[in-house]
Amino acid sequence: MLTVTSVNVNGLRAAVRKGFLPWLAATAADVVCLQEVRAEPDQLPAAAAAPEGWYAVHAPAAAKGRAGVSLLTRQEPERVRIGFGSAEFDTCGRYVEADLPGLTVASLYLPSGEAGTERQEEKYRFLKEFEAYLTDLRAGCAAAGREVLVCGDWNIAHREADLKNWKANRASAGFLPQERAWLSHLYDGVGYVDVVRALHPDTAGPYTWWSYRGRAFDNDAGWRIDLAVATPGLAARAESAVVERAATHAERWSDHAPVTVRFTR
Amino acid sequence: MLTVTSVNVNGLRAAVRKGFLPWLAATAADVVCLQEVRAEPDQLPAAAAAPEGWYAVHAPAAAKGRAGVSLLTRQEPERVRIGFGSAEFDTCGRYVEADLPGLTVASLYLPSGEAGTERQEEKYRFLKEFEAYLTDLRAGCAAAGREVLVCGDWNIAHREADLKNWKANRASAGFLPQERAWLSHLYDGVGYVDVVRALHPDTAGPYTWWSYRGRAFDNDAGWRIDLAVATPGLAARAESAVVERAATHAERWSDHAPVTVRFTR
DNA sequence: CTTACCAGG
DNA sequence: CCTGCTAAG
Numbered sequence: 001m002l003t004v005t006s007v008n009v010n011g012l013r014a015a016v017r018k019g020f021l022p023w024l025a026a027t028a029a030d031v032v033c034l035q036e037v038r039a040e041p042d043q044l045p046a047a048a049a050a051p052e053g054w055y056a057v058h059a060p061a062a063a064k065g066r067a068g069v070s071l072l073t074r075q076e077p078e079r080v081r082i083g084f085g086s087a088e089f090d091t092c093g094r095y096v097e098a099d100l101p102g103l104t105v106a107s108l109y110l111p112s113g114e115a116g117t118e119r120q121e122e123k124y125r126f127l128k129e130f131e132a133y134l135t136d137l138r139a140g141c142a143a144a145g146r147e148v149l150v151c152g153d154w155n156i157a158h159r160e161a162d163l164k165n166w167k168a169n170r171a172s173a174g175f176l177p178q179e180r181a182w183l184s185h186l187y188d189g190v191g192y193v194d195v196v197r198a199l200h201p202d203t204a205g206p207y208t209w210w211s212y213r214g215r216a217f218d219n220d221a222g223w224r225i226d227l228a229v230a231t232p233g234l235a236a237r238a239e240s241a242v243v244e245r246a247a248t249h250a251e252r253w254s255d256h257a258p259v260t261v262r263f264t265r
Numbered sequence: 266m267l268t269v270t271s272v273n274v275n276g277l278r279a280a281v282r283k284g285f286l287p288w289l290a291a292t293a294a295d296v297v298c299l300q301e302v303r304a305e306p307d308q309l310p311a312a313a314a315a316p317e318g319w320y321a322v323h324a325p326a327a328a329k330g331r332a333g334v335s336l337l338t339r340q341e342p343e344r345v346r347i348g349f350g351s352a353e354f355d356t357c358g359r360y361v362e363a364d365l366p367g368l369t370v371a372s373l374y375l376p377s378g379e380a381g382t383e384r385q386e387e388k389y390r391f392l393k394e395f396e397a398y399l400t401d402l403r404a405g406c407a408a409a410g411r412e413v414l415v416c417g418d419w420n421i422a423h424r425e426a427d428l429k430n431w432k433a434n435r436a437s438a439g440f441l442p443q444e445r446a447w448l449s450h451l452y453d454g455v456g457y458v459d460v461v462r463a464l465h466p467d468t469a470g471p472y473t474w475w476s477y478r479g480r481a482f483d484n485d486a487g488w489r490i491d492l493a494v495a496t497p498g499l500a501a502r503a504e505s506a507v508v509e510r511a512a513t514h515a516e517r518w519s520d521h522a523p524v525t526v527r528f529t530r
Numbered sequence: 531c532t533t534a535c536c537a538g539g
Numbered sequence: 540c541c542t543g544c545t546a547a548g
Contacts, residue, residue, distance in 0.1 A: 010548080011533045036548085038534055065534040066547075112548055119547090155548095211548090212531035255532075255548085275539080276542045301539085303543060330543040331538075377539055384538085420539095476539090477540035520539085520541070535545075 002263045004105060005244075006033035006151035006226060008209070008256035012068075013039050016048050019251035024051060029260060030074050031100070033107035033151040037068035037093070059083070059107075061093030068093035069107040069152065075100055084133040089126055097150075103234070104141055108152030113173035120173055123155075127182050135190050138231060147234035150192075153209075153256065154227045158183045158194070161204050162224040174225060186229070193235035195228040195261050196243075206243040209256045217252070228261045237263040266504075267528045269370060271298035271416035271491060272512075273474070273521035277333075278304050281313050284516035289316060294525060295339050296365070298372035298416040302333035302358070324348070324372075326358030333358035334372040334417065340365055349398040354391055362415075368499070369406055373417030378438035385438060388420075392447050400455050403496060412499035415457075418474075418521065419492045423448045423459065426469050427489040439490060451494070458500035460493040460526050461508075471508040474521045482517070493526045502528040 005027055009015040012034065024032065032054070041049045041058045050056050054072040059082040061067040071080070077098035083090025084097075097106035110130070113123035134150070141148050156179045160166040169175045186192050200206065207222025216222065228241065244258040270292055274280040277299065289297065297319070306314045306323045315321055319337040324347040326332040336345070342363035348355025349362075362371035375395070378388035399415070406413050421444045425431040434440045451457050465471065472487025481487065493506065509523040 014533060036533085063535095114547090212533095214531085216531095279542060301542085328544095379538090477542095479540085481540095531548100533546100533548080535547100537542100537544085539540100539542080 001239075002031075002103070002265060003029045003260060004031040004033065004149060004151055004228065004263075005029040005258045005260040006035070006107065006228065007247075007258035008035040008109070008153040008226060008254060010036050010254045010256065011038040012036075012044055012048055012070075015253045016045055018253035020253050021047055021051075023247050023253070023258070024048075024072075027258075027260075031098075031105050032072040033105070034070040034072070035068075035107060035109035035153045037070050038065050039068065040064075057082075057096055057098060059093050059096035062091040066093065067109055069096050069109050071096050071098050071105070071107050073098060073100065073105075084130060086126075086129045086133075089129065094126070095130075099146070102146055104137065104146055104148045106148075106150045106152070108150050108154065110153060110155045112155045113176075113179075115171055115173045115176060120176075123173070124178070127179070131182065131186060131190065134186065134192065138190060138192070141231065148192075148231045149195075149234055149261075150229045151227070151259065151261075153225060154183075154229070155225050156180065156183050157223045157225055158197070164204070164207065164219075164221045164223075174223065191232060192229045193232055195230050195235050195238045196224070196241040196259065198235055199238055199241045206245070207257075208243050208259055212255050217255075226256055226259045228259055234263060237265075239264055267296075267368070267530060268294040268525060269296040269298065269414060269416055269493065269528075270294040270509075270523045270525040271300070271372065271493065272523035273300040273374070273418040273491060273519060275301050275519045275521065276303040277301075277309055277313055277335075280518045281310055283518035285518050286312055288512050288518070288523070289313075289337075292523075292525075296363075296370050297337040298370070299335040299337070300333075300372060300374035300418045302335050303330050304333065305329075322347075322361055322363060324358050324361035327356040331358065332374055334361050334374050336361050336363050336370070336372050338363060338365065338370075349395060351391075351394045351398075354394065359391070360395075364411070367411055369402065369411055369413050371413075371415045371417070373415050373419065375418060375420045377420045378441075378444075380436055380438045380441060385441075388438070389443070392444070396447065396451060396455065399451065399457065403455060403457070406496065413457075413496045414499055414526075415494045416492070416524065416526075418490060419448075419494070420490050421445065421448050422488045422490055423462070427472075429469070429472065429484075429486045429488075439488065456497060457494045458497055460495050460500050460503045461489070461506040461524065463500055464503055464506045471510070472522075473508050473524055477520050482520075491521055491524045493524055499528060502530075504529055
């Protein structure tokens with residue numbers, strides 16, 4: 001069994017104050033992918049920056065308090081890489097990957113964008129460069145007999161079933177036609193697989209993010225934007241996929257819930 | 266009897282969240298002077314911006330979220346004035362005064378300064394202009410048979426008895442020789458009276474501000490920088506002067522405590 | 531609505 | 540160590 005879990009923590013310092021560490025202590029995962037850490041490692045409590053029993057690799061953003069992704073692995077990685085070869089995005093705390101035996105696993109925090117603004121143009125630039133990278137990664141890993149798993153906050157809901165209020169959000173960043181088409185091409189063209197949707201083809205959601213505004217969480221007015229995206233060979237071994245809505249329910253230590261996928265070896 | 270109370274609220278919106286309104290409802294004062302309101306009137310709850318039973322005049326700063334002084338009077342003022350005729354400081358939310366029968370009462374928030382920086386120079390410019398104003402005010406009010414009372418956060422501790430750690434703060438803004446000399450001249454030269462000190466000549470403090478840093482409040486490591494400064498005729502009628510340390514103790518709705526002075530009519 | 535930043539205190 | 544600002548989400 002290999003278990004990988006991923007969660008956007010919305011500021012790891014705040015999450016630690018509210019209950020992240022007990023969740024981490026309780027997880028059965030072999031790999032934990034974190035997004036929106038929003039801190040330099042040395043601004044974090046040691047129990048979060050270098051938790052006992054884990055190997056940690058941090059990719060903070062150059063801009064203080066922004067973005068930031070991390071990977072925790074029980075096993076020591078063979079190699080780790082920060083960024084995906086992009087001059088614009090490699091220092092933005094948006095991508096880190098690690099090689100484990102037979103598997104390249106990554107933590108991704110894709111820009112959220114903002115419809116009609118320069119921040120949306122930035123998101124499109126990211127999508128373009130990242131798609132090229134994922135295409136190369138798939139080819140390179142296939143040649144080396146490795147599988148690929150990219151977990152994180154992709155900030156795109158693919159289909160109507162992936163957000164509760166899809167009608168109201170047809171012009172919202174995260175559900176724009178161009179973004180949705182990009183994911184479609186990643187799946188149907190490049191050949192990656194949305195592991196959670198593959199296991200749960202007919203459910204609404206499961207949502208992974210609920211705005212802090214209004215009563216979005218109580219009304220389950222969520223979005224499924226935190227994805228586990230795998231090469232087909234790995235996806236075929238997926239045994240379960242769960243969104244741990246309860247993990248962030250009681251204390252609400254993030255506005256996202258952890259997404260956990262399990263694979264047979 | 267005339268009772269006047271003054272408190273630096275360190276953000277009235279935050280103070281309201283923490284317990285300011287019950288304190289206001291319970292005060293026996295006829296006049297309440299507020300400093301560091303840090304909000305436009307329409308950003309405040311109505312119970313704070315226009316409390317029932319009070320006439321309110323607000324002098325917010327042009328810069329959002331900064332400074333800001335207000336006056337609440339049970340009686341309708343004959344006149345109110347914002348600023349003291351200074352091109353530099355009148356829009357900075359640092360001075361408002363009201364005329365009541367036989368009395369001009371003001372709420373003052375003097376710049377805190379920062380030793381060795383431009384912000385200290387700004388404080389000295391304020392002191393210079395404000396002293397000239399207080400000199401004129403005293404003369405004008407004397408001619409009109411009015412007394413003057415300027416309450417507020419003067420941001421200067423006059424003597425060693427006015428702060429617990431005076432030795433460590435000999436080079437700190439708020440206890441610099443030049444600032445202390447300015448107050449001395451205001452008392453001995455211009456002829457105003459420090460009402461609280463006049464009634465309590467031999468006590469340490471009573472302190473009115475304790476830093477939020479460390480355990481300053483618990484250790485009573487405070488400063489007496491919130492003053493009630495009156496013309497001699499009014500000061501002679503002072504009957505009591507109290508620092509309401511307990512008012513901000515339980516909830517700690519400000520880092521300053523209210524200073525309350527009572528005068529016979 | 532919440533996270534950080536920062537200046538100001 | 541707090542306030543409120545701003546940008547970001």
